Amino acid sequence: MPTVDDAAIDLGHHGDTEATPGLIDLAVNVRAGAPPAWLANRLVASLTELAAYPKAEPARAAIAARHGRPPAEVLLTAGAAEAFVLLARVLRPRRAVVVHPQFTEPEAALRAAGHAVDRLILTGDFRLDPARVPEDADLVVVGNPTNPTSVLHPAATLAALARPGRVLVVDEAFADTVPGEPESLAGRRHLPGLVVVRSLTKTWGLAGLRIGYLLAAPALVDQFAAAQPLWAVSTPALVAAEACASPVAIETADGYARELAADREYLLARLAELPAVTVAGAPASSFVLVRLAGGDRVREGLRGHGYAVRRGDTFPGLGAEWLRIAVRDRATTDGFVAALREVLAA
Numbered sequence: 001m002p003t004v005d006d007a008a009i010d011l012g013h014h015g016d017t018e019a020t021p022g023l024i025d026l027a028v029n030v031r032a033g034a035p036p037a038w039l040a041n042r043l044v045a046s047l048t049e050l051a052a053y054p055k056a057e058p059a060r061a062a063i064a065a066r067h068g069r070p071p072a073e074v075l076l077t078a079g080a081a082e083a084f085v086l087l088a089r090v091l092r093p094r095r096a097v098v099v100h101p102q103f104t105e106p107e108a109a110l111r112a113a114g115h116a117v118d119r120l121i122l123t124g125d126f127r128l129d130p131a132r133v134p135e136d137a138d139l140v141v142v143g144n145p146t147n148p149t150s151v152l153h154p155a156a157t158l159a160a161l162a163r164p165g166r167v168l169v170v171d172e173a174f175a176d177t178v179p180g181e182p183e184s185l186a187g188r189r190h191l192p193g194l195v196v197v198r199s200l201t202k203t204w205g206l207a208g209l210r211i212g213y214l215l216a217a218p219a220l221v222d223q224f225a226a227a228q229p230l231w232a233v234s235t236p237a238l239v240a241a242e243a244c245a246s247p248v249a250i251e252t253a254d255g256y257a258r259e260l261a262a263d264r265e266y267l268l269a270r271l272a273e274l275p276a277v278t279v280a281g282a283p284a285s286s287f288v289l290v291r292l293a294g295g296d297r298v299r300e301g302l303r304g305h306g307y308a309v310r311r312g313d314t315f316p317g318l319g320a321e322w323l324r325i326a327v328r329d330r331a332t333t334d335g336f337v338a339a340l341r342e343v344l345a346a
């Protein structure tokens with residue numbers, strides 16, 4: 001397995017530092033704008049309950065029902081990011097393998113907890129051949145769909161990685177950006193060692209609230225829960241989790257995902273007008289990864305035109321010629337593509 005250990009990569013870099021005020025943000029993969037009014041109203045109403053300590057049970061039951069699992073298989077977390085820290089603190093892997101390019105926090109959390117990490121770097125269309133995952137890996141971390149490649153791995157490919165004696169972590173932070181979530185493993189209760197990590201911050205515009213969860217067998221959930229600080233998830237965040245698990249919310253999210261797919265096709269069609277730009281793989285989520293010569297210069301030029309896009313070179317396996325672009329509405333895409341055209345011509 002080709003592994004890379006490039007200490008020069010800043011695993012702590014995230015798109016939010018690129019989306020500086022005044023720029024149109026195509027660097028952060030959170031749905032643009034505020035959470036919908038019905039959700040915001042529930043959050044506002046929860047403020048009257050702030051004197052009491054948070055009670056996770058209703059949200060836990062709602063999330064469990066949403067995925068067809070018992071509550072004992074759910075742990076609410078302060079965003080998916082907290083789940084990665086809990087995993088890293090609890091697990092004692094002999095060989096941890098992180099499939100890259102992917103969101104860097106799982107690896108950063110593992111390293112911060114003192115674990116060595118092997119990187120399995122995907123190239124080309126960024127699809128995973130399960131045979132490339134070393135048999136002796138007792139912890140495997142993979143994203144689906146993957147940030148930043150936007151690749152959606154078939155559920156069967158990922159399920160084939162599960163086995164007794166191995167913890168398989170599937171980061172499904174963007175699963176709800178795919179209509180119907182056909183490749184999600186969230187409901188697969190009996191796959192050995194499976195931990196599915198989910199986020200509610202992207203689709204619902206709740207990055208500042210910090211809410212996510214993990215799904216796993218009760219014994220694993222208990223271990224992660226024991227490592228979690230008391231009352232780690234606030235009352236408004238729990239209210240959000242409960243609200244976002246309702247059938248109406250799931251239908252709404254699915255509608256968002258369908259709109260997103262149309263907006264993504266539009267972005268891809270507009271990018272196809274620019275011969276200098278190559279789109280990676282078959283994008284399936286709320287962002288696309290592109291390759292173009294002089295990526296750094298182009299990214300700076302775009303900032304001069306008022307647009308922030310995410311640099312690619314802080315993802316293991318990518319370099320400065322890669323940029324990640326969030327899918328936005330058509331008017332924003334048109335403005336962005338016009339700016340990109342000018343920067344490329346300059």
Ligand SMILES: Cc1ncc(COP(=O)(O)O)c(C=O)c1O
Binds near residue numbers: 080173174201
């Ligand atoms: C793939 C992926 N997983 C998890 C997260 C963290 O999400 P949260 O805001 O729920 O902590 C992010 C945030 O960018 C992400 O891109």
